[in-house]
Amino acid sequence: MTTIEPATASPPRRSFADNLRGWLPKLVLAPSFAVILLFVYGFILWTVYLSFTNSRILPVYKLVGFDAYVRLWSQPNWYMAMKNLAIFGVLYIGICISIGLGLAILMDQRIRAEGILRPIFLYPMALSFVVTGTAWKWFLNPGLGIENTMHNLGWESFKFDWLVNPDMAIYTVVIAGVWQASGFVMAMFLAGLRGIDGEIIKAAQIDGAPLTKIYRRIIIPMLRPVFLSAFIVLAHMAIKSYDLVIALTGGGPGNATELPSTFMYSYTFTRSQMAVGSASAVMMLMGITAIIVPYLYSELREKR
Template sequence: MQASRFADRWLPRLVLSPTLAASAVFVYGFIALTGYLSLTPSRMMPRFEYAGLVNYTALFELDRWWTAAYNLGVFGALFIAISLAIGLALAVLLDQRIRAEGALRAVYLYPMALSFIVTGAAWKWILNPELGLENAVRQWGFADFTFDWLVDPDMAIYTVVVAGVWQSSGFVMALFLAGLRGIDDSIIKAAQVDGASLPAIYRRIVIPSLRPVFFSVFLILAHIAIKSFDLVMALTGGGPGTASTVPAVFMYQYSFTRGQLGVGAASAMMMLATVLAVLVPMMYMETKGTRRGH
């Protein structure tokens, strides 16, 4: 009996301890190392002499950084809003128990099975003015048709939005659909008996019930947007010029191609601060709302 109690108490801890140790070293340990490197005069190679906030001062004086931050704001806002809207609309559509639901769900989810590198490469071909959409439409007889967003500095960031939304909307749909299927049917049937229309039921009962799903989806999409490196590099390379450079691309370029490791580390810490600025208030509001609900 005593041995059984000992096993019940310590066996889970022993099983989890390697994962916890690996996370402590390879996640939080490297975060701490990056934070310290941002306070050092590191260039091509790490240097561990303390230099204060000089890297942060240099970072905030770079127009390229502010361009990257602005691009992230544009990309993040549009990517999250459009993915939420399309994902919710698709989930509501499939929730009507339509024919071929399984096939449609697989089609919508398929893009998420691809890596962002593949998505970026595919959309780079589709949006290439000489090979993709523009060329195809012109061959159909519309000689004046132009769609050169990929090479237009004012529009390049929106091509990243298009590719990101295409890949992530199906995943958002799956999360919302799971939430919809978890709602008690008796509530909907009672509203229908009272004469409520289907749009009114979704607007006033169903969608408000999906608040936890909205919270999870928003956090996932925000995380994808902030760390969007592979999609941007595969699609636009951060160009033309700096038109689609985002902080993740900035961090890579300054850390590994420009030989300014300290500035790159400072930009990485600013990205972490952005994640925390989004995560902490939302978790607080969600926790507060859950307590009020109880």
């Protein structure tokens, strides 16, 4: 006697409209993904390849090893650029985080003018670095800006010539950069402060802890992820700073405000040393990678 197998229900066939809805987002994003793949990652690989060649005005695709890197680290201007980056980076990151944290704590006190002050502090970040550099170039110009204004007010002994002083010019870049980025860092810290559970603060206040100790012992340590995020963002901005320096000082006086980004541009497009310029770009990429990769690793490790 034969048994009849029960028929298994086959899955319903998807209509053309269902398939189209599934593929439509991929089709829409495909051109953008292809462009990013080519013009970002493709040109990164191309730059890395050129750094191992002897390219000058035009690309040369014959590999010569690490010759461009040897020439790069034998350039006095490169050491000046690295020194200026260290000065600018340390002061820029440190001052921005300090001012941003202070402003965020001020805003966290629920002051009445918060709705007015917050956009004012954030406004500089809406400007391009070219606008910021040009504006501060006018402010700091001894013949036009602060020094000239003070002289016109009768304070003839006032002197503020940092913009034309080779020993102090790099600090004018710090001033302009801090002015633009501090409000953005304030917004990051303010978001972190508003995300802290208020019950923790109330419990500390019930125990009699003063407000300063609550911030120092409880709140600020809880902002560790915000500190790390702010450091990553500011370090990335410091390494790739170019337009701010060009608009403010042009890399001068002399090469007093030379940074790796301005060095890379000048050696690639002005001095016709494409291989050396590519090598400097690769060194900048390695610096950014050394900062971002540990951060991403720590974030993924915490999620696991």
